[in-house]
Amino acid sequence: MKDNRSVQMDFLLPDIRPNSVQLNAGAVLLPGFALHDAEACMLAVHRITQQAPFRKMYTPGGGQMSVAMTCCGPFGWVSTSQGYSYTRVNPFTDQPWPNMPTIFQTLAHKAAQKAGFAQFQPNACLINSYSPSARMGLHQDRDEGCTEQPVVSLSFGLEAVFLWGGLKRSDPTRQILLRDGDVLVWGGPDRLRFHGIKPIRAGTHARTGETRLNITFRFVAT
Numbered sequence: 713m714k715d716n717r718s719v720q721m722d723f724l725l726p727d728i729r730p731n732s733v734q735l736n737a738g739a740v741l742l743p744g745f746a747l748h749d750a751e752a753c754m755l756a757v758h759r760i761t762q763q764a765p766f767r768k769m770y771t772p773g774g775g776q777m778s779v780a781m782t783c784c785g786p787f788g789w790v791s792t793s794q795g796y797s798y799t800r801v802n803p804f805t806d807q808p809w810p811n812m813p814t815i816f817q818t819l820a821h822k823a824a825q826k827a828g829f830a831q832f833q834p835n836a837c838l839i840n841s842y843s844p845s846a847r848m849g850l851h852q853d854r855d856e857g858c859t860e861q862p863v864v865s866l867s868f869g870l871e872a873v874f875l876w877g878g879l880k881r882s883d884p885t886r887q888i889l890l891r892d893g894d895v896l897v898w899g900g901p902d903r904l905r906f907h908g909i910k911p912i913r914a915g916t917h918a919r920t921g922e923t924r925l926n927i928t929f930r931f932v933a934t
């Protein structure tokens with residue numbers, strides 16, 4: 713069945729969406745901030761995945777993640793039955809993670825700056841590929857060993873409902889719709905807020921097909 717309301721929303725969207733929405737003191741949504749660079753980012757992801765294919769990893773609890781992941785930059789994030797860690801080598805290829813493309817570094821830096829975090833220079837980039845019904849449970853991003861630097865997160869393709877919680881797992885969550893080209897930045901007092909992604913709704917997007925891509929940038933302490 714056709715949903716006329718969302719068709720109309722899509723049509724009006726360029727006019728009615730604000731450039732920036734302050735979610736908390738240190739958390740900002742930048743609607744459409746990455747749209748201009750979206751195709752360059754898709755090409756970059758394609759190149760990265762030729763060297764470091766997407767994998768569905770296992771969690772320490774033994775379950776397989778519904779999200780397929782890969783990484784680029786000096787450090788990549790890995791989950792095994794032993795726990796979570798950042799590594800310089802991709803355990804699936806025994807090769808260093810692919811270089812972080814300049815377009816990623818520039819975009820992450822610009823988004824952080826717009827959100828109030830000057831001089832962000834990430835050394836880790838995680839790329840998540842969600843198929844319909846894939847999800848990510850509530851968690852904190854705390855394996856970086858450094859909370860001085862923000863997380864910058866780009867969304868492409870199918871939309872997602874992002875759960876934005878508090879500093880305790882049991883805190884209430886807000887639901888934030890993330891669409892193609894949206895960027896979220898969280899840092900400072902909000903760096904360790906719990907967050908997650910509700911199961912992705914089936915659909916097809918002109919840019920990504922039946923997929924949502926998420927690209928996050930972090931700084932890992934060495």
Ligand SMILES: O=C(O)CCC(=O)C(=O)O
Nearest residue numbers: 838840853865909926928
């Ligand atoms: O897919 C998203 O928007 C969030 C991903 C995330 O929280 C993570 O990779 O740590």
Ligand SMILES: [Fe+2]
Nearest residue numbers: 851852853907
């Ligand atoms: Fe996260």
